[in-house]
């Protein structure tokens with residue numbers, strides 16, 4: 081039997097490279113893309129990737145390597161040594177490598193990299209001899225001890241980067257060095273001795289002098305880090321499931337710390353915040369590794385690179401630009417790259433699809449497909465087809481375009497505190513919180529609490545709190561700092577590097593000049609400009625919303641709106657199912673229509689019962705003792721309801737409108753507080769006792785399974801008679817207007833479990849409707865159908881379709897009844913279920929395709945066996961959830977229906993499902 085391959089080689093040439101970008105699952109994103117770049121003959125330092133499968137094995141066996149792995153590693157290492165002409169641990173000319181983690185999905189900062197592995201007390205001398213630069217040698221060694229101590233040994237011994245950092249600070253003080261780079265070779269050598277002592281103190285063993293031992297411990301540390309708390313938390317928050325583990329990359333080192341013609345940096349092919357198509361980035365001369373993002377020295381802007389004193393930088397810059405353009409075209413997606421320049425020569429160390437805000441995502445997609453800059457009108461390369469462009473977007477991207485921004489006038493008047501880098505756009509308002517765990521706890525306790533996390537910088541341990549916060553504000557760090565990268569990925573408002581902030585974690589204060597702000601004080605962040613304000617600034621709708629909903633002419637000229645319109649147009653050209661909306665007022669209907677809704681999939685009539693005086697009419701109905709007085713009470717509601725429907729029908733002229741008959745249990749309409757019951761008694765002129773008794777009698781142990789839905793109208797047929805009168809009456813009225821409205825009412829009977837229930841009510845509805853239409857002398861056609869929300873209805877859909885002209889899957893109740901989880905009480909146990917991975921996600925948010933989805937599919941299939949042209953749709957919350965929409969396309973539904981602001985998202989998801997096929 082052939083051996084399983086765990087160790088792969090990349091670099092030197094295409095022939096020697098064993099992987100490519102399609103192998104992310106096994107090589108991790110970093111390894112697969114390094115191989116892909118090597119295949120394209122880009123300058124990549126050669127290396128080895130140990131697969132994620134080896135990590136999975138390691139996790140499963142509690143710390144064993146697969147038996148084949150070590151031998152394979154030896155062979156590949158020999159290949160690397162031969163090609164590099166250097167040997168690991170060779171005292172005369174050592175090969176140095178970095179040890180880098182990398183899972184299939186990029187997880188910024190989750191597992192740290194160790195650089196310069198292979199240095200020992202003897203090999204450092206050989207290395208210095210070879211490169212002729214003692215400073216570089218000792219700088220590499222001190223970095224290696226620091227990283228190895230922190231990343232590899234830290235988890236077991238408590239040794240941290242900070243332990244080394246204080247020594248670095250004190251030696252800098254001792255020799256009056258401003259920057260790390262001011263330390264001489266001799267001084268760095270002294271630091272290495274100190275570092276070794278720091279190491280020995282905590283680890284209780286000397287710093288390992290055998291490179292194979294260094295390597296082994298490092299590989300184990302990377303594998304082990306996969307299951308660390310912070311990695312698990314990141315995966316949980318970002319819903320990253322089903323990965324094998326992390327790969328380990330052993331990359332031959334190149335050195336950015338070899339003097340003035342060397343350096344290291346990061347760059348984006350396009351701006352991940354605004355989406356602007358100019359490459360942007362940061363770099364540092366004479367630096368190594370993550371110095372750029374660590375905020376130790378302030379990095380320079382990429383644009384400055386060609387103007388450096390040494391000519392090599394202009395050349396490196398030109399090379400980098402060329403490579404970035406190639407990478408973007410190759411990957412058909414903007415890239416985030418890491419590079420190092422060693423004595424003038426450029427090396428690519430990483431490329432990956434760049435993180436971005438929703439705005440940037442939309443801008444990239446639209447501009448890459450049209451070859452046009454939407455803001456400046458300039459031409460740019462056409463890289464994507466429209467279909468490809470749509471596939472790069474997610475529902476959240478579009479959603480972000482609909483996010484609020486600050487009210488412009490209010491922002492002008494607001495008291496500016498300071499400003500920083502605009503790292504993540506949008507507006508955030510919240511109370512100052514200094515600790516991530518406190519932010520997290522506060523929001524857990526009060527889900528509506530608004531906090532802004534304020535820190536020197538953030539680290540991966542803070543992701544929980546960053547997620548919980550409305551926005552993040554840091555005093556150090558650049559556009560590529562941890563806070564910036566993570567926040568952008570989430571589309572969260574973030575301001576970085578606001579250097580005026582003096583944060584005191586102990587006193588829980590932040591001081592700017594004379595002013596002191598305490599934890600709990602309100603601040604407002606404008607993540608698009610980097611401005612930080614006192615207090616709470618009111619927010620304002622986005623240009624898309626004001627163009628679409630308010631029909632604002634100026635907003636329609638806004639490039640953001642134009643891009644939204646483009647994406648929506650392309651979505652419509654590609655999708656195969658309709659998108660309707662859930663709306664029960666003319667205003668919502670109009671907005672939804674402007675967002676592209678092609679009808680109403682769910683108009684909930686009960687919401688109309690609460691407004692103004694109507695609640696009193698329904699209460700009168702509830703208190704009534706006989707049919708006659710019930711009818712009298714309902715008569716008062718009739719004219720209101722009919723008016724409501726007229727408004728909705730007008731807004732939806734020419735489009736179908738599904739109206740659901742009254743659904744909730746009656747107790748929702750009566751007051752439960754004694755004071756309110758007294759008012760009810762007084763107002764309706766009945767004794768208090770009558771009110772309290774009636775309220776009592778409406779009490780149910782399981783109201784969700786009680787007297788509601790069609791059951792109400794079976795007990796009180798006059799209810800469905802009144803509602804039919806209102807719906808059909810309104811339809812006839814608007815159809816007879818001078819400018820007639822085209823009405824397509826669909827009367828939907830909720831909570832049917834048996835055909836007999838539906839038959840009973842359908843007869844009443846039709847009789848009433850026909851009578852009104854006959855009298856009105858106008859031709860109005862209507863349909864009668866039902867909601868499929870009780871499992872029994874799905875199971876007997878063939879029988880029910882005999883009566884029902886359409887089905888609408890009410891997946892909220894269907895989920896509730898299929899799982900037996902009360903949707904109002906799931907909060908008490910859902911977090912445990914998610915933690916323990918008993919549920920993959922909240923089934924009320926994301927349709928449970930394996931269970932509830934089966935009932936949907938079965939309902940459609942059985943229903944259409946009886947009635948081939950049965951119209952089927954979905955009207956639960958799932959109608960606006962992209963994954964669920966894709967399921968609905970596959971299940972053969974005719975439409976999905978969702979809340980107005982989710983209509984654009986559903987349109988996109990429907991197009992994506994169709995494109996994917």
Ligand code: ADP
Nearest residue numbers: 178180189193331332333334344369370418429
């Ligand atoms: P992360 O996943 O956190 O981005 P990386 O593995 O990319 O970590 O390593 C961080 C940085 O270390 C890189 O951006 C690069 O600057 C540096 N680095 C990693 N490997 C090498 C190498 N072989 N030679 C030089 N620098 C390296």
Ligand code: MG
Nearest residue numbers: 189192193370
């Ligand atoms: Mg990192």
Ligand code: MG
Nearest residue numbers: 110418429430
């Ligand atoms: Mg990296």
